[in-house]
Amino acid sequence: MARGRLTGIEMLPEACAxxxxWAAGELQNRERSQTEIYKDFVSKLEGLAQEYRGELEFTIPSFTAFNRYSIKLATxxxxxxxxxxxxxTLADKFDAKASDDLTLIAAEAIKTLIFELLTNAGEAGIDAKGAMSLANALRSATQAQGASTARRQKVEKEFGEKVTEAVQAVAKAKGMSAETSDAILGQILGVQK
Structure with missing residues (x-):
């Protein structure tokens, strides 16, 4: 991929970072005008140049370069x-179960794609690099499945603990027997105690 020439800001030495x-933070705060920030930017760069007493050479970017940087940063x-x-928005709409289902579907789709590509390897022209990319995608999808399952199990465990605590507290307050509270827990959690 071809890259254009470096901007005046990209050509500044590391000491200017x-x-x-600071300028990026000021631009993002949107409390001062770009012109005011540029003036302070230039002053700070001039101060840095004086501090190094000629040992650090750089050209202070023009206002035009600063403006392009500002636009790029804003975008x-x-x-x-x-x-x-x-x-x-998506996180609000999906619970852990829906997320697990989506992860499983994506992993299965990647597995199917790999199988189809390998089956038609002669037609698809898959090479070693392509095979490596597919293997990496499958490994990532498999790891996501494991992480998703572990997260779901953690959420289910925490839910079970909270429900158990709540049912026990209510049972104690209402004077219910242990058998009654166990039956309620069995109905909520789907397990027999």
Whole structure:
């Protein structure tokens, strides 16, 4: 993949990274104008250059380069915020069981795709690199299945503990027998005590 030339900000030496990070934070805060931030950015870079007494050479990026950086940063920030909103919305709609089901479906789809590609390897033209990529995808899907199952088991265990505590507290307060509370737990958790 071809990459364009480096921007003025990307060409700054590593010693300037804290100043660039400061400018990025100021731009994201949106409390000051870009022009004001740029003036302080230039002042900080000039101060750094003086601090190094000519041992650190760099060109201070132009306002145009700073503006392009600002736009790129704003675009990236907006994409990240959009992604967070989408993830939050989806997380609210899916419980642990639905997430496990989705993980299982995705893993099975990857397994099916690998099987079909390997079966038609001559037609598909799969090479060693492609086979390695498919193996990595399958390994990742399998690990996700394991993590998803472990998470579901943890949630179920925590739910069972909370329900048991609640039923025991109610049984004690209402004077129910141990057999009655065990029967209630059996109905809720689907197990016989």
């Amino acid at each position: 804290p100043i660039v990070a 990236l920030t907006q994409r990240l915020n959009d992604t967070r909103e989408i993830a939050a």
